[in-house]
Amino acid sequence: MGKELGKPRLLGGRYRLMSPLSRDSAGIMWRAHDLRLRRDVSIKEVQPPFRGNGADLGHARRRALREARSAGRLSHPAVISVHDLLEERGRLWIVMEMLEALTLRETVEHLGHLPIRWTAWIGFQLLAGLRHAHGAGVLHRDIHPGNILLTGERVVLSGFGIAALNGDPSVSTTIPISCSPAYVAPERLRGMPASPAADLWSFGASLYFAVEGRAPYPESDGLSALERVTGGEPDPPVRAGPLLQVLEGLLRRDPGGRVIADHAARLLSQVLRTEGVVVGPPQLPVTRLPPDAFTV
Known part of the structure; x- marks a missing residue:
C-alpha cells in the first residue's frame, strides 16, 4: 500500500511514495519523491515469489541485491541509474532515476x-x-x-x-x-x-x-x-x-x-x-536524434 491513514508512505525517512506506475511478476513500480534531494524518483517494490506455503523472502532479497549492485556499478546514459536500496517492513525497495518513457x-x-x-x-x-x-x-x-x-x-x-x-x-x-x-x-x-x-x-x-x-x-x-x-x-x-x-x-x-x-x-x-543520420564514433554515445524520432 502506498498510503497509510490517508497519508503517502515515507520510506527510509526520505522517499515519499506517490502513485503506482506499473506492476509485473517482479514487483510494483512506484512514482516517488526524494525529499532530501527534492527530485522525483521511481522505486521498485520487489515482490517475492511464492514457493511451497509462503513467500520466498530470501530469493527476493538476493534478486534485489543483484539488481541494485549490477546496475549500481554502471554509469552510462543508456543504462538505468540506481540510487539506493532499502529494506523496510519486510519488503525490499530499489530506488532508481525517474524516466518518462x-x-x-x-x-x-x-x-x-x-x-x-x-x-x-x-x-x-x-x-x-x-x-x-x-x-x-x-x-x-x-x-x-x-x-x-x-x-x-x-x-x-x-x-x-x-x-x-x-x-x-x-x-x-x-x-x-x-x-x-x-x-x-x-x-x-x-x-x-x-x-x-x-x-x-x-x-x-x-x-x-x-x-x-x-x-x-x-x-x-x-x-x-x-x-x-x-x-x-x-x-x-x-x-x-x-x-x-x-x-x-x-x-x-x-x-x-x-x-x-x-x-x-x-x-x-x-x-x-x-540513412543520413550523423553519429559519432561507435565507442561514444549518440547525442543527436534522427529526423522525426519517435513521432508517427
Whole structure:
C-alpha cells in the first residue's frame, strides 16, 4: 500500500511514495519523491515469489541485491541509474532515476514496426550501454523489448533483476520463468551459461522485433523453444533492408560465430550514415536524434 491513514508512505525517512506506475511478476513500480534531494524518483517494490506455503523472502532479497549492485556499478546514459536500496517492513525497495518513457514493446505495438533509421539509432545507443556493462563485467541476461525504455532523448536498458557478474560460478544456468523465451539465446536454452554473446543474441532479437514488428520466434508458442534447440531458424526479416547484415550476424545460432559488440556497433553506424543520420564514433554515445524520432 502506498498510503497509510490517508497519508503517502515515507520510506527510509526520505522517499515519499506517490502513485503506482506499473506492476509485473517482479514487483510494483512506484512514482516517488526524494525529499532530501527534492527530485522525483521511481522505486521498485520487489515482490517475492511464492514457493511451497509462503513467500520466498530470501530469493527476493538476493534478486534485489543483484539488481541494485549490477546496475549500481554502471554509469552510462543508456543504462538505468540506481540510487539506493532499502529494506523496510519486510519488503525490499530499489530506488532508481525517474524516466518518462515508453518501452520498445509499447512503441512497436502502437506503431506496428519502426523505420530502419529509428531501429538503427535505438540499437546504436543501446549497444553503447551494453558494451559498457560488459566492460564492467556485468551480464544483463534478460534483454527484451519490455526492458528497453525510450524517452525521446535516450534509449535506456533497465530490468537488471537477473543480471550477474561475468564468470560468477554461483549464478545458476537455469533460465528464470520471468524471462521472455523468444529473446533467450539458443545456447542458453541448451543449458549453457550466460555470456556476452548470449546478451548480444537477445539484443539482436529485440532489434528484429523493432524493425519487423514481431519476435524472431513466436512469443506465444511454447514449442518454439524446442524447435530452436533442435535447429529451427527464424523467418528471414522482410523490412530490415541494410539492417539485414546486423541481424544475421547477431542471431547466429553458434555463439562463437556471432558478431562481437564492436563489429555490431560499426555496422550500425554504417547503416545510420546510409540513412543520413550523423553519429559519432561507435565507442561514444549518440547525442543527436534522427529526423522525426519517435513521432508517427
